Amino acid sequence: MQPRLSLLTQDLIERIVDEAYQLLLKPGIKVQNEEARKLLLDAGAQVDEETMVVRIPAQIAKAALKTVPRTFQLFDYDGNPTVEYGGDKVQFDPGSSGISVLDPDTLEQKTAETADLIRLLKVAEQLPQYDAQSTAVVCHDVPKEIHDLYRLYLVLLHSKKPIVTGAFSNKTVQFMIDMLAIMSGGADNLRTKPRAVFDVCPSPPLIWSSFGSGNLMVLARAGVPAEIVSMPLAGAAAPVTLLGAVTQHAAECLAGITIHQLAHAGSPIVWGGAPAIFDMRKGGTPMGAVETAMIDSSYAQVGKYLNVPTHAYMGATDSKRLDMQAGIESGITAMIGALSGINMISGSGMLDFLLCHSAEKLVIDAEGVAMAQRMLQGMKIHTETLATGFYEGVNFKGGDFLKQRITMQLFQKEQNMPSAIIDRDSMRGWKAGGSLDTFDRAKIRVKELLASYRRPELDPAQVSQLHAFVLNLAKQAGAESLPLIEDFEPA
Amino acid sequence: MSEELLKEMAQSIIDGDSDISAELAKKSIELKMHPLDAITNGFVVGVTYIGDQFGKGDAFLPELVMAGEAMKAAIAVLEPELLKLGETREMLGRVVLATVEGDIHEIGKTLVGTMLSASGFEVIDLGVDQSAEKIIGKALEVNANLIGMSALLTTTMVRQREVIEELDKEGLRPRIKVMVGGAPITKDWVDKIKADGYSEDAIGAVKVAKELLGKSDQ
Numbered sequence: 001m002q003p004r005l006s007l008l009t010q011d012l013i014e015r016i017v018d019e020a021y022q023l024l025l026k027p028g029i030k031v032q033n034e035e036a037r038k039l040l041l042d043a044g045a046q047v048d049e050e051t052m053v054v055r056i057p058a059q060i061a062k063a064a065l066k067t068v069p070r071t072f073q074l075f076d077y078d079g080n081p082t083v084e085y086g087g088d089k090v091q092f093d094p095g096s097s098g099i100s101v102l103d104p105d106t107l108e109q110k111t112a113e114t115a116d117l118i119r120l121l122k123v124a125e126q127l128p129q130y131d132a133q134s135t136a137v138v139c140h141d142v143p144k145e146i147h148d149l150y151r152l153y154l155v156l157l158h159s160k161k162p163i164v165t166g167a168f169s170n171k172t173v174q175f176m177i178d179m180l181a182i183m184s185g186g187a188d189n190l191r192t193k194p195r196a197v198f199d200v201c202p203s204p205p206l207i208w209s210s211f212g213s214g215n216l217m218v219l220a221r222a223g224v225p226a227e228i229v230s231m232p233l234a235g236a237a238a239p240v241t242l243l244g245a246v247t248q249h250a251a252e253c254l255a256g257i258t259i260h261q262l263a264h265a266g267s268p269i270v271w272g273g274a275p276a277i278f279d280m281r282k283g284g285t286p287m288g289a290v291e292t293a294m295i296d297s298s299y300a301q302v303g304k305y306l307n308v309p310t311h312a313y314m315g316a317t318d319s320k321r322l323d324m325q326a327g328i329e330s331g332i333t334a335m336i337g338a339l340s341g342i343n344m345i346s347g348s349g350m351l352d353f354l355l356c357h358s359a360e361k362l363v364i365d366a367e368g369v370a371m372a373q374r375m376l377q378g379m380k381i382h383t384e385t386l387a388t389g390f391y392e393g394v395n396f397k398g399g400d401f402l403k404q405r406i407t408m409q410l411f412q413k414e415q416n417m418p419s420a421i422i423d424r425d426s427m428r429g430w431k432a433g434g435s436l437d438t439f440d441r442a443k444i445r446v447k448e449l450l451a452s453y454r455r456p457e458l459d460p461a462q463v464s465q466l467h468a469f470v471l472n473l474a475k476q477a478g479a480e481s482l483p484l485i486e487d488f489e490p491a
Numbered sequence: 492m493s494e495e496l497l498k499e500m501a502q503s504i505i506d507g508d509s510d511i512s513a514e515l516a517k518k519s520i521e522l523k524m525h526p527l528d529a530i531t532n533g534f535v536v537g538v539t540y541i542g543d544q545f546g547k548g549d550a551f552l553p554e555l556v557m558a559g560e561a562m563k564a565a566i567a568v569l570e571p572e573l574l575k576l577g578e579t580r581e582m583l584g585r586v587v588l589a590t591v592e593g594d595i596h597e598i599g600k601t602l603v604g605t606m607l608s609a610s611g612f613e614v615i616d617l618g619v620d621q622s623a624e625k626i627i628g629k630a631l632e633v634n635a636n637l638i639g640m641s642a643l644l645t646t647t648m649v650r651q652r653e654v655i656e657e658l659d660k661e662g663l664r665p666r667i668k669v670m671v672g673g674a675p676i677t678k679d680w681v682d683k684i685k686a687d688g689y690s691e692d693a694i695g696a697v698k699v700a701k702e703l704l705g706k707s708d709q
Contacts, residue, residue: 099645099675111679138645147646168646203595235553236598280551283599283692284674355675 002088003378005339007298013305016243016298020250021058028055029206029255036213039262054255061254064261070307072225072268074132074162075193077183077456083131083162085197085225085270085309088341090376091131092334092369093164094124095316095350096199098137098357104443107321109356112137114483116357117151120349121158122453123359123446129369130362134346135165137357143477146470149176150482152196153470156183157463157488160456164227164346166199170214173198175473177222182466183458191223197270197344199229202252204237213259220264227270227311227344228256233285234295236278242291246298249273253299257308270344271303272311274354284353287316288329290336297340309343315365316347316354322361322439326351330361331368338372360442363449367421374416382410421445455487464490493524497533500565504537507557509564516568526569530580534565538609545694552602555693559605582613584704586637587630589621591650596643599672602693603639610697612637623654630667637700642673651676652684659685668703672696 008016028046031037031054041047043063046055071086083091100109101116110116120136135151142150148168155163156179163180167173176198177190184190200215202208208216219226230252232238234245253271260269275295276285286292296312303310315334319325330348337345348365349357383389383406394400401407421441423430430436436444467482467490474482496519503512512534519529541558544550566580573580588604590597597619608614615633617626630638638658642648651671658664670688671681681689688703690696701707 097645100677109677144646144649207595209595233598278552278598280553281548283552283602353674 001378002341002376003339004088004341005297005336006301007294008301012243013302016247016250016302017305019247020254021061023206023248023251024056024058024061024255026055027206028053029208029251030054031208031213031255031259033208033210033213033217036208036217036259039217039259043258043262056255056258061258064258064265065254065306065308067261067265068257068308069266069268071309072194074197074225075195076162077160077195077458079193081193083344085268085343087343088304089343090338090341090345090373091343092315092345092348093130093132094120094134094136094362095313095347095354095357096134096136096164096166098350098355099140100356101137102322102351102356102358102360104358104360104439104446109320109352111140112357113141114139114154114485117154118158118485119450120357120359120362121155123362123449124349125159125161126449126453127362127366129366129373130161130348132162132164132344133159134163136349139483141483142474143479145477146172146473146479148172149179149473150470152176152179153466154485156180156466157458157485158455163196164199164344165196166229167215170211170218173215173218175469177218177224179466179469180224182469183462185462187222194223194225194268197225197227199227199272200256201229201231202256204230204232204252205248206251206255208252208255208259213256216256216260217263220260220267220269223264223267225268225270226260227272228253229311229313230256230273230275232273232275232295234275234277234291235280236283238275242277242295242298245275245277245295246302249275249295249299250302253303253308269308270311271299271306271308272344273299274313275299284318286318287313287347287350287354288318288325288333290332293333293336296333296342297336300340300342304341310341311344311346312337312340312342313347313354314342314345315368316350318351318353320352320356322351322358322364322442326361327364327438330365331371334365334368335372335375338376359446360439363419363442363445364421364438367418370416370418380413382413419445493522496522496524497529497536500529500533501537501540503565504534504558504561505541507554507561509557509561512561512565513568516565520568520572526572526576527578527580529569530566534562535611538562542606542610542694542697556602556605559609562609580611583611583701583706584637585613585615585633585635586639586700587615587617587626587633587635588639589617589626589641590619591640591642591647591654592620592622593650594642594644594647595619596673597641599643599674599693600639600641603641603672603690603696606693606697607639607700610701612700623650623657626654627657627661627663631663635667636704637668637670639670639672639696639700641671642675645675648673648675648680651686655684655686670696670699670703
């Protein structure tokens, strides 16, 4: 039985949903996209064109919820369904859209560039704990007009996994869909076997920007899954109470789903977010705070109640180094996310309020993810008797159980086998191995993974089409060429 | 009597109570206390106290913001009195604040505005999504000596540079100093775009603003 964490009672969930519907009417939702307002108006909402505030009656949102698919899958490059949204399935992917990376040698944050994203992709590609890749960092060595799509380009060249991504403008979201279509063998294939999900963000409190709602509509029509990333900041851009923040999250998601389903009923969409409490000392948005994780866990429960697939930003830290704070925050929040049955948990690898990424943290976090996944398997009943059948021939001696065939058969089913990141050596062995701490061990593991990485075999025709497409956009943005990529010579 | 009143004024700021601070400001007018005396020896004492407590980690942002609001309420009552006397409050500087074009994240910027105005700066807050043209236009219109710009997104922080380049082109620096802020802003970025200063938080921003305008001792 999959263990479950439930912070909300049924009664409380119903109150949250009820108040969220009330918020849709009063104060309403500010929708800054004319076309989205038109869709809502035609569906029966009240629209004030001057203030852009839309009052959405509950029945419109409820009708939209009815057409949302309860489950959908993401497919890898080879067309296998390797990620499933819906139900209590729990999967992890690295955090997205960092702006810097932690240099493992200088411990300084450096502005991310092409080589840094590729390094992260190579590592994440080989870690089975990450079910999907993400467009992890923004590469600052290309023009900003192509920042979003260039990340996707690098992922498509270096990975076969499904992708969690997002666009930075209404114009580029279509380009990114086109790029995915190239690698999927056409827009229809992409629709039937989506490779990627796109994060789309409302702006707290209760605003759907022109860009956000515009992207929802484009994605709905393309049949490419959208993932709402609502981020109430409890105490600043949302009520200070955790329950208040969860309710605002619900209202923002319900409004987003309504716009999305009105644009194209039946398109897949996810009840996701990156909320946080607002830190009252520094004004930051701590992703590692337990209250942040409590908001995540609770809104996921609300999403499940409404039968919408779920996502959250967890498993990250606000620490600037890979230290104990990083370990505590990343591990605890990943575990809370897993126990909450959240379908896609993004955030691994990230530090410093989701600003900074680290390949070394990715390999450490993978161990935390493995622990969480083991926890989710719960207590397993492998044998007819729980214990009594094990004692034949046991002579009150420790070690007797090691000789049992069943020990050999079952130990790997009971125990998660960590990589060398986790130290379980004796003091003598640890010293003989160089007295390495977690960070030292992570650096070694990253080096190993970088050495063992091979670029996936992709259809050369697709690759050259993709390259030409991106190069053309780069040139339009004023670049003469794209940064060189090791072992890659575009045709 | 006036000693007592000044103490109550400071306390109203510390309590973040706008009703009481405005009330006390009115009372000081009735008692013919000089408005500058009320501000400097009454209300500002409260702001300084809260600022210090915040710096020590004993006060928090909601208290800081509410103190700023209470200060604003008191000043709103006292300012017209000052004008009647033909006097003005000597401000530390005039600051135009804005969140850059394409960006709508303004929590941090608003906090900076609250702290600057509570600390004796005149603040003109343009709000969010402001183009270089609007920011510079406003700064010239009000004869500002400092522009403060925030950006939360990596995609919009580049706009900070545009404002600075435009100012340079017009030859408006160093007459107008520029400070920047926002989550993605780093020292490297500040150096790269040649801003005059930046701060990680609102209290730090007050210090930077004072330094830039040569008012560090106030």
